[in-house]
Amino acid sequence: MAKPPKNAISPTREEDYPEWYQQVIKAAELAENSPDVRGCMVIRPWGYAIWENMQRVLDRMFKDTGHVNAYFPLFIPLSFIEREAAHVEGFAKECAVVTHHRLEPGPDGKLIPAGPLEEPYIVRPTSETIIGASYARWVQSYRDLPILINQWANVVRWEMRTRLFLRTAEFLWQEGHTAHATRDEAIHETRQMLDVYADFAENYMAMPVIKGEKTEGERFPGAVQTYAIEAMMQDRKALQAGTSHFLGQNFSRVQEIKFQDQNGQEEYCWTTSWGVSTRLVGGLIMTHSDDDGLIIPPRLAPKHVVILPIYRSDEERSQVIPYCESLKRELEAQSFSDGKVEVMLDDRDLRGGEKAWQHIKKGVPLRAEVGPKDIAKNAVFLGRRDTGQKQGIGRDEFVATVSSLLTEMQDGLFRRAKSLRDDNTRDIDNLDEFKAYFTPQDAERPEIHGGFANCYFVETPEVDELLKKLKVTIRCVPVGQEEAAGTCVFTGQPTTQRGVFAKAY
RNA sequence: CGGGGCGUGGCGCAGUCUGGCUAGCGCACCUGCUUUGGGAGCAGGGGGUCGCAGGUUCGAAUCCUGUCGCCCCGACCA
Known part of the structure; x- marks a missing residue:
């Protein structure tokens, strides 16, 4: 009658981590791939309840830091996206485009799109441009600033390969968009929201994170600076769990978000944007769950x-x-x-x-x-x-x-996750060790290996090439590090820049 | 977009090469009885026309043509 002791989830994390992840989601009835719409997910009640709790806590944190909620259109005129060059570059390849507004019966009785739009709309992959257009109308004077707005919404990015919660064609998120009179104020806002995200990740998700700045290559399209929180999953890969961008005047210039300052001078606003998504649910799963399934931090x-x-x-x-x-x-x-x-x-x-x-x-x-x-x-x-x-x-x-x-239990989960990260983080100062650290023993069936590596580095095309070959990425340059001189692991050049390297989701 | 694979009850599969009784199996589901403190057993039962369209044939899940969809690897992925 008694079954031999067995784990509820098969395969185990050790046997096949990606498959384990899928099975945990299925067994916990969190979500499933939509059988009808490619790349989209059906979030089931238990999974959605976790997201609702995340929303509730974050929403309060945003309001406690002076933000208000609003809502902007799902569709964005194609021309809006074109305005910011880097922004186009970043999102053009993954946009859903609306070209018609009607269906008519075709010759074979099937419905075909009709009524072509004069200007196509895209389904928002992110809302900087459509929200910026409103800000441009709303802001005249320095007295109108700052604008501190958050939106809870869905966005669409037509991804080639999707994974439940981690990368789906449609996902739920919040996006904060703020406009400020001064550069310092906008930078302060960017950093403040990064802190809010880190606070949420660590104190509610029980997921330890590293706050850091992204390098140029990893920056949000159109941003001056991108900050992120990075967490380590149980397979020792990194997950970017939230981002906060200082957009400088890049978007305000192309969208004419400007105001008159106290001296009567016309100035462009300084803007920021920041967001976290249902990806957090994926992070929660991979941080805590075990071979018997999901473990949810009590909070x-x-x-x-x-x-x-x-x-x-x-x-x-x-x-x-x-x-x-x-x-x-x-x-x-x-x-x-x-x-x-x-x-x-x-x-x-x-x-x-x-x-x-x-x-x-x-x-x-x-x-x-x-x-x-x-x-x-x-x-x-x-x-x-x-x-x-x-x-x-x-x-x-x-x-x-x-x-x-x-x-x-909440505290214990955090400590357990932090130990895993600390045990799998090391300083590496020579290239051979770096390569060995990130190379699987068995290339055919890669095992769980590597982790975070702290290294001095300079960014060059050759370094990018090598990292790409190893499938390793620069996660971030942690904030608040004390400045020290070192030698680039890859090129031998002197540098003070020290970053966290890891394989990533 | 390049390479490979797969479409058969809700899920996972067998059957296809070598056409032939009423299309099987496991899990899940329903009913009954016995059970119940870490994933129960027995018995009975419901549900599929074999992705779609056309063709060959006395006869097609099986052969041929076309078509649609999905998956994996690669490329791509702030």
Whole structure:
């Protein structure tokens, strides 16, 4: 009857990490590839609930830093995108274009597009240009500044190869767009939002990140500076989890976003943009989950506790269910993080084992099994998702400590993720070591290897070529590093620039 | 865009080379009984016309032609 101990997810992370990732998403019912629309995903209720929690927390953080929400059109006139040269270069190859506004029956009875548009629209891949057009109309005087607006939206980028949450043709995100009177103020805004993202990643997602600046080659098309937070996944690859761009006056010049300053001088605004997307859900999955499926940090979990009633007869049921319901109410009266403890009572007609496994795979932090034996002792049998630990605990003690237990789990997940990153980060100062670090033992079936490498470097075409060959990228130059002189690992040239290198998603 | 592969119940597949009874199997699903504290067992049951179109044939999932879609590798991917 008892099955041999087995992991819920197959393959394991060690066996095949990319496939494991797919299977975790499937087993946790987070999302699926749309069978009808190429490259797009269906986000299922459990996955969407995680995104909603992310939204709720971030939205409050944005408002606490003075931002307001607004909404701009899904479509952008083709000519808007053309205005900023680097911007065109970056996005032209992956745009969905709307050319008609009507369907008519064709000769074979099938519908064909009709009513061609005078100027085609593109579906926004990002909204700098369409939002900038509004800003140009709204701003006249320095008194109109700053504009601090965020938009929650979907965007479309016609990607060749997609992966659930990490890169999909359509995805959900927020994009902040701000306009300022001075360069310093805009730079401050850019850095402030980078800090907000890092705060969110570390304190809510329990995902340690490195804040850094992107090199020229990795910059947002049209930006003067791009900052990002970079996280390490369990396969030791890097994930860019959020970006904050200082756009200088590049966009304001081509869009005529200008104002009169105190001296009556006409000036162009300094603008910024910043965003995080549903990719964060992918980051959350790959940071914490194990070979039994998803693990959700409690502060973002849609449900913190699932109560699993156990009974054999109607008679037992009539005893167990009321006990569970009152336990649920008591737990829900407890506060956790910035809300209450979220509890679900799972009274579905399924076998106990199967039911328990479903919640394990979905990453619910705590499972409380309650049967007649527990009730006799006024206790529950508690399982922790993060450590796998299970033990009986008195009901009153459980209720009294649930909040601190969740906090302990949240902190533990962060520490575990940080150890993984720290253990797989090293300073490298010679090229042979660099190559060895990033070269798999078995090229046919690459194993988990490498990690983050901190190296002095200069950016040259030859260096880019070598990195490309190794499939390694410069993730960022961390902010707040103390300046020191070193030697470029690749060219031997003296430099003070020190960056984080890694394979990346 | 170049190379390779695949379309058969919800999912995963066999059958195709060598056309032939009513198109099978596993999982999932439904019902009943026995079970139930880490993924249950037995019995019964529902569901597919074989991607699509045309052709060859007494007969096509199977052969031929065309077409559509998807996947993998490469290229590409702020």
